[in-house]
Amino acid sequence: MPARRPLRGRRIAALAADGFERVELVIPLRALKRAGAGVDVVSLRHGRIRGVNLHMPATRVGVDKTISETDPAAYDGLLLPGGFISPDLLRQSAEAREFVRAFAATDRPIVTLCHGPWVLASAGVLVGRTLTSWPGIRDDLVNAGATWWDRQVVRDGNLTTSRGPQDMAAFVPAMLEAFTETSPQPARTTADDESDPQRDAPSGLAVTALRWSPKPSAVALVGIGLVAAARGGSRGPAPRG
Incomplete structure (x- = not known):
């Protein structure tokens, strides 16, 4: 091969x-x-x-x-x-x-x-x-x-x-x-292993990306509103008390 x-x-x-x-x-x-x-x-x-x-x-x-x-x-x-x-x-x-x-x-x-x-x-x-x-x-x-x-x-x-x-x-x-590989390596034994601790702060990659996100466009906001309205309409009128 x-x-x-x-x-x-x-x-x-x-x-x-x-x-x-x-x-x-x-x-x-x-x-x-x-x-x-x-x-x-x-x-x-x-x-x-x-x-x-x-x-x-x-x-x-x-x-x-x-x-x-x-x-x-x-x-x-x-x-x-x-x-x-x-x-x-x-x-x-x-x-x-x-x-x-x-x-x-x-x-x-x-x-x-x-x-x-x-x-x-x-x-x-x-x-x-x-x-x-x-x-x-x-x-x-x-x-x-x-x-x-x-x-x-x-x-x-x-x-x-x-x-x-x-x-x-x-x-x-x-x-x-x-x-x-034609056959997998043997699985590890984890009896004596410990997990690394959770980090003390979130990933800078994600935080930076969110900080510089563009504002939502008017088209996007209208689209979200139309989807929400369609879903509300599909459920039918609320039952009367």
Whole structure:
């Protein structure tokens, strides 16, 4: 197998929904395809799902298959990008949770970053595992039974995790290595390990981005009002006392 195409013949499922962090899906997709992998974007619905750059809307990515029409056994590994909206939607989907469990049960590589591990927590596959994530969800993962480390990349058996967009340069090579291996490394034992503490202040990356956010446009405000009005109307008139 050519060294420049180490993933030729491998199939990877990229599980994402609206609100995925754009760089956490688009950059890994490009790297996987350059390495020869076949990648399907799997989501909750057909069409094109909207990405975000931190909190601002970004470009869309086309969906190849919905979860309901996808067999997890057809894939050699799972990529789960972050962004705080996409994982929150996926963790509420019984189909998405079961999709993730299928990879965990067979020790196939699961690669995720940022808020992506939220889905793993809701799927119940983090007990005894060691990982990292966006620092803000550290407590959620610890409460789900995991050990959390504040590092660029953490490898634990078939699970590879990273903290977010700021670690992309380290994440992509680790992702390719995880998907290239023909058998997973042994899982860590966490009996004597302790989680790193929660940070004392939020990420400067997010705080700075919010500080310099543009003001909402009149069009956006009108759109939000129309959606709220439509939802209110769909519920019908309130019952009389």
